[in-house]
Amino acid sequence: MEAVNQAYLDxxxxxxxxxxxxxxxxxxxxxTDGHQEGAAYNAHYQDTSYHPLLLFDSLTGYCLxxxxxxxxxxxxxxxVDFTLQVA
Numbered sequence: 868m869e870a871v872n873q874a875y876l877d878x879x880x881x882x883x884x885x886x887x888x889x890x891x892x893x894x895x896x897x898x899t900d901g902h903q904e905g906a907a908y909n910a911h912y913q914d915t916s917y918h919p920l921l922l923f924d925s926l927t928g929y930c931l932x933x934x935x936x937x938x939x940x941x942x943x944x945x946x947v948d949f950t951l952q953v954a
Contacts, residue, residue, distance in 0.1 A: 869932075876929060889925040892950060894918055894942045907939035918942070920949050 916938035
């Protein structure tokens, strides 16, 4: 999926070149039902969930990258490595 997303983004940026990119890193809470692998209890949201990291280009709205994480992972854990891989 990463290769497909990268090919898509390469095509979009070729059509609409830009001199700058504003990175927006965010996490989200995706509540789960049942016993799904990798889902865990998140005390902040008080549910069992996934807590993925998402990286967007704020100027275009393009989703540059996403990483699925367990629900009990702290919001900012791994953000530096996650964003460095985009550069």
